[in-house]
Amino acid sequence: MVSENLLLDFGAFKVELKKGETIFKVGETPKYFYQVDSGKIKMCNFNDEGKEFIQGMFSGGESFGEPPLLINEQYPANAMALLDSAIYLLPKEDFFKLLYANPEINLQFTIRLAHRLFYKSLMASEISSQDAAHRIIKLLDYFKDTVYKVPTDQKYRVDLTRQEIADLTGLRVETVIRTIKELEKQGELTIKSRKVYR
CATH class of the missing domain: 1.10.10.10 (Winged helix-like DNA-binding domain superfamily/Winged helix DNA-binding domain)
Structure with missing residues (x-):
């Protein structure tokens, strides 16, 4: 969603991940904005019996984990690499600077989050009934x-x-x-x- 050059201009750095590697866990405090460069990332939870529920999957150009970052809450899900992957990390303070300096990107995030909220509402209804x-x-x-x-x-x-x-x-x-x-x-x-x- 955010161009590589813009991310780097605001202080982002790239991290390589192996398949199965954890990025963050439930209950951790957000410190970075994450965007996938290559590979595939999933956000998931596990119930008491160990059954996994995938909250979302993200690939090249997509970001993940923004809601807790934006509202200063702990992560409600785990994030891990489904494949060998590369992601950009942008420190929280620098992410907010990027948004303030680029209102069009701010609007893109609002639309993207609205799509995710729509999807979660749709699936919650389907799963329950x-x-x-x-x-x-x-x-x-x-x-x-x-x-x-x-x-x-x-x-x-x-x-x-x-x-x-x-x-x-x-x-x-x-x-x-x-x-x-x-x-x-x-x-x-x-x-x-x-x-x-x-």
């Missing part, structure tokens, strides 16, 4: 229409694993696998070489 098939379709349509903006005349190749779909929808991975097969039979999805298309 809908069956597995409906949850999966709603999630895939959100990624197709809102995240990747795939034209309506094209198929969206789902880049989420079955486990990630489970973690994003609050379902068990076995339920996701079975439901995807049922959705294929109903013509809602296509599976080619183990890849799902919507």
Whole structure:
């Protein structure tokens, strides 16, 4: 979202991460603005039984963890690298200087946060009241229409694993696998070489 040059001008630095490496944990105090340069980052929580729930996934150019940083609260989720990744870290004070000096970027953040709030509201409603098939379709349509903006005349190749779909929808991975097969039979999805298309 923020250009590399602008981040560097305001004091950002790049950090290389190995797959599985933790960036921050639940309860830690935010000190940096984070933006992904390459790879993939997830924010997640675990329940008492150890079941993971993914709050969001972020790749090249996307930022993560801003709400606690902006309102001076502790992180409500963990962040870790899903793949070998590189991220920019910009100290909190410098991030605020960047926002004050660049109102157009400030507006972009407001819009981005509104999209995330919309997604969380959508998924909270789905998880609390809908069956597995409906949850999966709603999630895939959100990624197709809102995240990747795939034209309506094209198929969206789902880049989420079955486990990630489970973690994003609050379902068990076995339920996701079975439901995807049922959705294929109903013509809602296509599976080619183990890849799902919507």
